[in-house]
Amino acid sequence: MKIIAVGMNYATHNKEMHHSLELSEPTIFMKSDSSLLKDGKPFFIPDFSSEIHYETEIVIKINRLGKNIAERFAYRYYDEVTVGIDFTARDLQNRLRKDGLPWELSKAFDHSAVTGTFVPLEEIGKMTNLPFCLTINGNKVQEGNTSQMIFSVDRIIAYVSRFFTLKIGDLIYTGTPAGVGPVKIGDHLQGFIGERKLLDFYVR
Numbered sequence: 001m002k003i004i005a006v007g008m009n010y011a012t013h014n015k016e017m018h019h020s021l022e023l024s025e026p027t028i029f030m031k032s033d034s035s036l037l038k039d040g041k042p043f044f045i046p047d048f049s050s051e052i053h054y055e056t057e058i059v060i061k062i063n064r065l066g067k068n069i070a071e072r073f074a075y076r077y078y079d080e081v082t083v084g085i086d087f088t089a090r091d092l093q094n095r096l097r098k099d100g101l102p103w104e105l106s107k108a109f110d111h112s113a114v115t116g117t118f119v120p121l122e123e124i125g126k127m128t129n130l131p132f133c134l135t136i137n138g139n140k141v142q143e144g145n146t147s148q149m150i151f152s153v154d155r156i157i158a159y160v161s162r163f164f165t166l167k168i169g170d171l172i173y174t175g176t177p178a179g180v181g182p183v184k185i186g187d188h189l190q191g192f193i194g195e196r197k198l199l200d201f202y203v204r
């Protein structure tokens with residue numbers, strides 16, 4: 001399986017990161033199957049970064065094989081969602097960016113893609129209007145709604161499937177709203193879609 005992620009997909013987050021890009025196409029990067037962390041397992045802060053940031057994102061799971069998918073049919077390619085964390089070694093990413101280098105080391109390291117429990121989309125709402133949030137140690141630190149995405153999930157699927165064949169089980173991280181920040185050892189992260197808690201793990 002592969003993990004496809006969208007960067008800079010919420011205007012509020014782009015503002016906090018001081019990106020003033022007018023994007024005509026989604027910004028895409030990938031994580032690896034070894035990036036995955038699930039089932040509430042703890043996240044261990046890696047030794048190559050002193051600034052690991054959480055980015056809370058809606059994650060969808062691809063449920064059929066597809067290539068060159070038309071946007072109007074894209075909804076047929078997913079039926080489960082969850083909330084996840086796109087962990088980012090921000091200090092490393094800033095260095096790579098400054099030198100015009102790819103982001104992978106800062107984005108695709110082991111356990112950088114945390115997923116919550118997947119639930120059927122029909123149980124939880126409409127893809128274009130899912131409220132989600134993250135709490136750390138009980139305090140809400142980040143919230144957003146998929147209605148605020150610059151590029152919708154269906155548009156992202158249409159776009160990425162021009163380049164990559166989508167396969168059953170592939171994941172798409174759909175971007176983070178404003179409110180990203182650092183984690184430290186001992187933090188307790190809980191992620192919600194609406195009132196439903198789907199993500200619950202500790203940083204060690």
Ligand code: MG
Nearest residue numbers: 055086175176
């Ligand atoms: Mg992200």
